[in-house]
Amino acid sequence: MTTETAIRVSGLRKAYAGHLVLDDVTLEVQAGEAVALLGANGAGKTTLLKILGTLVRPTRGEPRVAGLHCVRDAEAVRRLVGVLGHGNFVYEDLTAFENLKFWTVLGGHRVDAGALRAALAQVDLDRFADERVRTFSAGMKRRLALARFVLSRPRVLLLDEPFASLDRRAGKWLDDYLHAFKAGGGAILMSTHSFGRGLGVADRAAILAGGRIALDTPVAGLGADDVRRLYDLHAEDGA
């Protein structure tokens, strides 16, 4: 892994027809760091994550992951990032094992039944490996989505409201997972509406409002209430 900053955006701008979503976004995330992205609905959190995930092209600006340009070097970036959106990238009619096999082979990795089952074990799904995903709960589907990362080993995680629709136990599990990921040198950028759980693993909080980063602050020493106050102050005005 190079010494390049894990995530770096500068002057990022995204306009859809007649509608400016991101104006001038500048943000950095280092390896081993987790940044929580906060903002009102429609503030552009998902758009920012999608641009970094190479799913959307920016109108202007330099989105970079590990020094690579997200548009020009999209394929290289895709090898480095793990993306989790609202959907979980699972095929309902396949089993957990088959889903993992599909995504792993599609990602260009060699598949080994033993390695796949071990990956499922790491996310506590080995007992359900041969059950169809249609029978899974939201938390289980999310764990299956993360199982892909065991084999693809991303260096950067881009997560869009990862704690949404997870129960307490699944949320705790995710929290532990993200801590371990950070400890392993990975970088995390995640959007969240939950001040309690989402911020647990975050080192910094960045508030997106009016198409820009209105506030970028370390969260050490801040409680959930402090963050909520900052959020109320910055997030809902100016948009």
Add this chain to the structure above:
Amino acid sequence: MTYARRAWIVLWKDVVTERRSKETLNALFFFALLLLFVFQFTLGGDRERLGAALPGLLWLGFILSGILGLGRTFLAERENDCLEGLLLSPGDKSAIYLGKVAGNVALMLTVEAMLLALFALFFNVDVAGALPPLAGVMVLGTVGFAAIGTLFAAMTAHVRARELLFPVLLLPVQVPILLACVKATEAVLLGEPLSAVAHWLKLLAAADVIFVVAGVLTFDAILEG
């Protein structure tokens, strides 16, 4: 080779999914059966007229079932953001396209075989003698149809009125293939050798190559955000 493995895994997934749910194949079988009845009611009675119209009716049946079947090819991907997942997985996206096309060709040929058998049964037509050349025409026509159908299905996956837009875009582009297939089928059913319709077959082959290459080169742009 990784590319081939990736195309294969897409084909594998579609086959496993279809085998398990059996949604598409069952529905298309019943649709084919219904078409038969509709043709009989609207054209039936006069055996000679039916016989003369047979190549056209056959391909009409193939095209209509094809449109229904192809329109669903990215249905599973629309759930759970899997379409985005396909874009996110590193590697040449055209492998995904080829895997999808292969699956669709297999699906369509299966339905076409069913329809042909039903036609032979219900309209009392002897196709046994013409089977090998007929199969050749069916394969050539289906590859071209599936190549563009898969591409346009991906294109219209995001559009609200996709059930309307998909056939509207697909049918005019398929006119050359349709003409060639009907004319070649006509000749084959009359017992003529394939060499008599060599120009049509060459057209079909050319169309297949052009459409598959176009799909391979442009699928990436369709899959993007």
Add this chain to the structure above:
Amino acid sequence: MTRGLGWVAAVLLMGGLLMAFGVAPREVTQGNVQRIMYLHVPSVWVAYLAFVVVFVASIAYLANRSGAADRLAHASAEVGVIFTGLTIATGAIWGKPTWGTWWTWDARLTSVAVLFVIYLGYLLLRGMIEDPERGARYAAVLGIVGALDMPLIHFSVYWWRTLHQPPSLLKPGSATMPPIILAALLVNFVAFSVLYVYFVAKRVRLLRREQEAFA
């Protein structure tokens, strides 16, 4: 410059129409209605030209995502559809007294009709996708496929049915028409081509203004 082009087109068109309806000789068997050929044939030429331009511009757009390439493809498709419609209309007007029917399934008219529907679909697609960037990309793919289809359509329909005159203008070597008719035809060709460029230029400018108003 566009305005100058407009004037040139207008002058050429007037000259062309004059030659077609005034100067050129009356056709022996078909009568005066044959004069519509001077509008019909150049229309077809411009329609095909327009779709080739859509093809090239679509490839350019996919290659470098330039807004200019996209606007050119869009404008050319619109103008192409208009001239295709004109071709079909003039063909029908010619056909009714000549062959007794408004529509014949002859090779050229059918080919043009299929192209008409394909590029109407192109405009429909653009209209139905809200995100303009995605619309531009999808339209580019359709523009490429449609253009690649043109030779396939041409040959398949031609082999399927022919009622039309064999294409006398494009036969290598001899021109089977007397010079005055050829001249009238050529003037109209040039007039229609200039008209095409004028319309596309105006449309591209309008599209650019629309996009700037939103951005």
